[in-house]
Amino acid sequence: MTDTGAAIVGTGLMGRVHAEALARIGVPVVGVVGSSSDRAAASGLGAYYCSFEEMLDDPRVRSVHICSPNHVHHAQAMAAMRAGKHVICEKPLALTPAHASDIVTAANDFGVVNAVCFISRFYPLCQRAARSVRAGDLGSLRLITGSYLQDWLSKDTDTNWRLDPELGGPLRTVSDIGSHWLDLVGFITGQRVESVMADLTTALPERSSTDDIAGILLRFDGGARGVLTLSQVSPGRKNQLAVELSGADASLRWDSENPEQLWTGHRDRPNQLQLRDTGDYPAGHVQGYPDAFKAFFRAVYDAIDADEPPARPDYPTFVDGFEQVLLAEAIAESARLETWVSVQR
Template sequence: MTDRGAAIVGTGWMGRVHAEALARIGIEVVGVVGSSSDRAAAAGLGAYYCSFEEMLDDPRVRSVHICSPNHLHHAQAMAAMRTGKHVICEKPLALTPAHASELVTAANDFGVVNAVCFINRFYPLCQQAADKIRHGDLGPTRLISGSYLQDWLSKDTDTNWRLDPERGGSLRAVSDIGSHWLDLASFITGQRVESVMADLTTALPDRSDTDDIAGALLRFDQGARGVLTVSQVSPGRKNQLAVEIAGADASLRWDLEHPEQLWIGHRDEPNQLELRGTGDQPIGHALGYPDAFKAFFRAVYDAIEADEPPQQPDYPTFADGFEQVLIADAIAESARLETWVPVQR
């Protein structure tokens, strides 16, 4: 067994989510890194480092969880991989396709386990939905539609570092939450986005450098069409990721705010509401956001235990993070040009 000690970079809410999930699966967090040693000490997450470099020099650290603001991901992930450490990175993987591509190449060159936190794949009913499509239960996929809606930035008094394009990137709603929908839709259907037609809107004028709302038409590589709506300014919608897939024979729909239910639609028979039938917890004991993180980390740390990435990872990797950076870049270009834009792979 290898030493599986982890370090967490970032002491905000996401850093705390990682720390709790790691504790619950038995992975020791040997220390955290904050924007300052005072901030790291005040986070209450246990031992801390006075600098990122001090963490990299600690031989107990086998893996690094990057939960820092977006503009730091590329440099921090690259530095961690250069020291031979495995890296789990929050999305977006990087702010530009060039930087994301560099990280994919480096991960392969260094031979380290690499993962991006598209954790919605790990809800049991999303796994079941993907199995249904692979087994042909829906017939050929025709339409992939849905939305990711939130309200936490709907007031002009709401603020966060993500509103700063220097730290969060020029695409906010698309990169922050739209990427989760796009990754999940591709995971469930097995289809990749081929081209996009997008419109971006800033609802509040003082945020003119980032998007509050996005709408996109999507063309997938196996012929399906898609429609996506993304908003962080929709009052009453706390965290609604909803994806619906219409096949030739049946449809299905999953909603993150009701993660234990999968709607199955039929033409000539009654529709169904399928409840979760798998998972570590007994049926009727709801699985939620922390459980998805635990399932994700279990898969990643199985690979870290082996001390090398598997041939076919069962978790999202840097390559999946790169895919979402490419789609986001196409969305931004489409909105600028007001035309269809292919995803440049």
């Protein structure tokens, strides 16, 4: 098949990130869809469609990247799969567990490659951390702690469509950045969250409908306990996802603002600071956020080139997206009831 490639739905930041990463791995972008033709034309992303339906009708479009506001993910993913397209969706996969379940079922029924953009898994040292845990280097995991802190909404003049629950959903900080932390921890440890105790806070009263800050206690199915802090109103923290694992024999820590370093802690010998020694560039040539997207898309497009989902995907799928929707539901319920809530699977 010639002259085929991807279409991108959404012309904001994530649409541009997807377009750049696809270009870097040699996947052509056939066209983009915006909220209007004018926005699509002004995006600078190349050829564009006048409507979502026009894009779906184009036989050159093999895969659809959904980078639109959260409230349309369900409808757009379902329509793309019905049209026989492979689908890569930004998170959240959907705003409700029922809609997320619909999407997972449809992906299985249509047999399309499907993925959700939890790209933190693809930092080389996060991959190394996962291998270390699976090899038993840390011993049994006891405590999983960390945070995801940003400052882009710390002023009362800061605004974005994500602040509107009709567009972004009822949870903002938890869904927007907490899902990345929770997915990464699940990937590294191989453990799932069983139950949560959550406290959600809105620091700026005019945003009373969505959360600025979250504090969450976690119980994992492997026996570990967890503590997670989330904030989009922490001045000076631009995009810091930090994870620390405490095992019976050793500890690990990784931080997205220092992605080239993995700290290992020991009781009876010196601690270690390991630098990245694998990846696309030599050590000392920093690999960061765009490179994680590139690695993610490579894995997904290996499956798309085979024209079917692999038996054991090495990338996050709609099942992983569904998991985060279920976790968000439990977190919201816990905050409402002010008690521990089990994750309903």
